[in-house]
Amino acid sequence: METDQTVRKPGWLQIILIGRNPKRTLLRALVLATVCAVGFRLFLLPIRVEGISMLPTYRDKGFNLVNRLAYVTHPPRRGDVVSVRTAGISIMYLKRVVGLPGETIEFQDGHLVVDGHPVFEPWLALPCDWTLAPRKLGPDEFYVVGDNRSMPALLHKQGVATRQRIVGKVVL
Amino acid sequence: MKKLAVLLALGALIYAGYFWLHPTPEKIIQDRLKELAKVASFQGEEAPLAKLYNAQKLSSFCSPAVEVTVNLPGRHNATVSGRDEVMKAVAATRQSLRGLQVDFLDVTVQLARDGASATALLTARVRVTGDRDDYIQELRFTFQKVDGEWLIVEVQTIETLTLLQHPE
DSSP: OOOOOOOOOOOHHHHHHHOSOHHHHHHHHHHHHHHHHHIIIIIEEEEEOOSSTTTTTSOTTOEEEEETTTTSSSOOOTTOEEEEESSSSSSEEEEEEEEOTTOEEEEETTEEEETTEEOOOTTOOSOOOOOEEEEEOOTTEEEEEOSOOOSOGGGSOOEEEEGGGEEEEEOO | OHHHHHHHHHHHHHHHHHHHHSOOHHHHHHHHHHHHHHHHOEESOOOHHHHHHHHHHHHTTEEEEEEEEEEETTTEEEEEESHHHHHHHHHHHHHHOSEEEEEEEEEEEEEOTTSSEEEEEEEEEEEETTOSSOEEEEEEEEEEEETTEEEEEEEEEEOSSBOOOOOO
16 A cells, blocks of 8 residues: 655745744744743843933943842942842842942042042042932942932932842943 | 643633632732822823813822822922822822823732731832933832722832932
């Protein structure tokens, strides 16, 4: 008994769009989508920068990634640019860590002063005239501020953030 | 195997249907907050009647003794008490704006042990027509169940970052 089975070869358009084996392509696409969904949610969080508080380091409407695993082994360090969550991670503040737990932070005539000593900040390019009273940070508190301090201090979103609010370190 | 799949699908359908018909208090509060954001938003000039209707609709979300506390040290401090006062403040704000888009993001609702009150934490994003930047503010809503309805009894601002003070 003979059977007449003709194997239809896939066309070039099909090969380009979905490959020679559509099932395998679908599986690959599903795996890739899962890896992206998990990866971009749990490890590398994509963000869009809005606002001018981090000028000139980060521009308005820029794209970046936040490494959520950056502080698994060590706490945030001075100079790190971190994302600070609000009620969740839909909206976060992009700020630079300038004060560490236990330190006393203040601004004198536009200069950052930590434990009574002025700190040089190479990332600053715009003028600043802030004078803010000293405050000792608690054991779980970090002081975060933007790089653009040319606006009045009250108009610049900055302040003490607890460790739990810091989501991760900005990658790019 | 096919029967099992059908049974599982049916079970899932009944389960989803039950929660659709009997939503949890958390879900009810989340839906109310969504509606509140929708009612608070407006675009363009509002007709006087529409203004009145929307203000009344907004007031239906609040208890008569509602209290709204804005406490942003160094920036703004104010407390408005009572449904009528809150509505007056809302109406005055709407009057002065050309448009407003309110969104409540990352809403988490926690029900109290007694089941008669609940707290909702969220981030409010407010877009004012004509303004360049959005206004972002964390808020805490306290709800109370009054005659089977969840009403807002308190709204408080939460400071995401605590600012250093200007020297006295």
